[in-house]
Amino acid sequence: MLILECPYCGVKAEETELSPGYEAHLKRFGPGSSDDDFEAYMFARKNPKGVHFERWRHSYGCGKWFLAARCTATLEVFGTYPAQSSEPPADLVAKIKAKRPDWKGFK
C-alpha cells in the first residue's frame, strides 16, 4: 500500500485518499512552440524504471496538489514536497543519490 505524507497538512495519506497526477515538473509548451517541443510536452513522458517525480492530490484530505519522489521499480517513497517547487529540493535529491548511486539525477 502506497502512503504519502501530504506536505501541507502533514497527514500520512494512504492511497485511497489520494489521486495520482502523473509526471511532475513538466515544462508547458503552447502556441508558437516547435512541433518537437509540443509533441514532447503532450506525449513523451519520462516513464523511468526507477526514481520518478510525480504529482499527487490529497483529494480526500486538504484537496491540494503536491509532488512526490518515488521509485517505480520498488514502490519506495523518497519524500514529498509542495507543488510550488520548480524542481525537487536539494536535500531530497541528496537523499535519493545516497540511496540510488546509479541514478542519473534530475534533469
Next chain:
Amino acid sequence: MKRYSVFAIAREAFRDHTGWERAWRNPTPKAQYDAIIVGAGGHGLATAYYLGKNFGITNVAIIEKGWLGGGNTGRNTTIIRSNYLQDPSAAIYEKARSLYETLSQDLNYNVMFSPRGLLMLAQTHHEVRGYLRTVHANNLQGVATEWIEPNRVKELVPIINIDGPRYPVLGALFQARGGTARHDAVAWGYARACSAMGMDVIQQCEVKGVRSENGQVTGVETTKGFIGCKKLGIVVAGHSGQVADMAGFRLPVEAVALQALVSEPIKPCMDVVVMANTVHGYMSQSDKGEMVIGGGTDGFNNFTQRGSFHHIEETLRALVETFPMISRLKMLRQWGGIVDMTGDRSPIISKTPLGNCFINCGWGTGGFKAIPGSGWAMAELMAKGEPGALAADFNMWRFREGQFIDESVAAGVAH
C-alpha cells in the same frame, strides 16, 4: 517437429508416452542473425512466426529476459474481440480475430480459441449512443456486431441483474464471434512453430544495450554476450520505453499496472464474455470453472507487476451489483502485469529513427486479442522495411501530427 494428432496420442498411449519430443529447442545464441526479436511474448513470437511463414526469413532469434510468455501474454484475461470504432483498429483486430479462428490448425497446437460470443454492456445513455455508433461503424468495416436489447442480454446471460439500482443494463454491443483463447497455448504454439522452422527462442537472456553505427543497428548486448543482427524488432510491452532508451529514442508510452483475478471453480454458469466498461469490470468463465475477472488500470507508473488492492475492490463492487450471485465466491488468485499505455490507447507498429530497427508496442490493456494480426503486420514491416496497410496508421509519429487512432474515447477501457 513431430505433429500432434489423434494418431500420435494413440501411438504414445501404447508406449507409455515415451516418444513425445520437447516442444522447442533450448539453443545457445549464434553470433549473428538476419533478424532479432526482443521479447518472447505473443507479439514477438507471432512476428517471428510470420517472418518465417510469410517471408521465408528463418535465421531469426527471439530473445527473452525471463521465460517465454511470462509477461502480459501469460497474465491477461484472454478476451478476443474486434468491435473497435476506428477503421485502422477494426482492420488489425479483425485480421487477428480471423487468424485466431484457424490458429490451432495452422500451428498444429490447440490454442483453445472459443468464439463463445462477447457482450459489452451499455449502462448509461452515453454508452448506448456510443455502442450504436460502433455497431454502425463495424457494419461499414465488415465486422459482424449487433446491438441487442436488455431482454436478449438476460437470455444470453441468465445470471445478470439487468435492473441494478446504480447501473441498469440498457442493452449491449454483441459480437457473436468474439470470445477467448488459452493465453499460454498461444505463446507456446508460436514458440514451437518458430523452433520447428529453425529459429532460436533464447530464454533467460536480457537485452542490456543496443549497438548501432551510422543510424543502423548492428546487434544487441545481452546477459549472454553480444549478438549481431541485420534487423531488430523491439516487442517488449511494459519495458518498451527502457529498450527504446537503449536504442536512443523516446516513445510516447507509460507503464502502469493492470490487475486480474480468478475465483474458485464453480459449475458452468456463463457461456459468454461480459464486459462492463462504465464500471470497469469484465468477466468470463474458464474451462476449469473459475470466473476470470479484470478491471481498469492502476493510476500511476509502476514496474512491479503488483497493483493496488482498492482497484480490485472497485472492480468487484461493480461486478457484484451486475452479477449478484458472485458475492459469495472466494477469489483464489490475483496478479498484475505492466501494460504500456499510449496517448490515444492504440498501439505502435512502426519504423524508428534507426534504419533497421522496428518497434511494436503500446498494446496496453488489450493486446492479447491482437497477437496474430500484430505479428502479421510487424513481420511485413520488418521484411519489407515499410509498413503494409495494416500497420501504416500505427506509426509512432502520429502523435506529432495529431493523427490519433482514438480508442480511449470509443471504449473508456480497452481490454
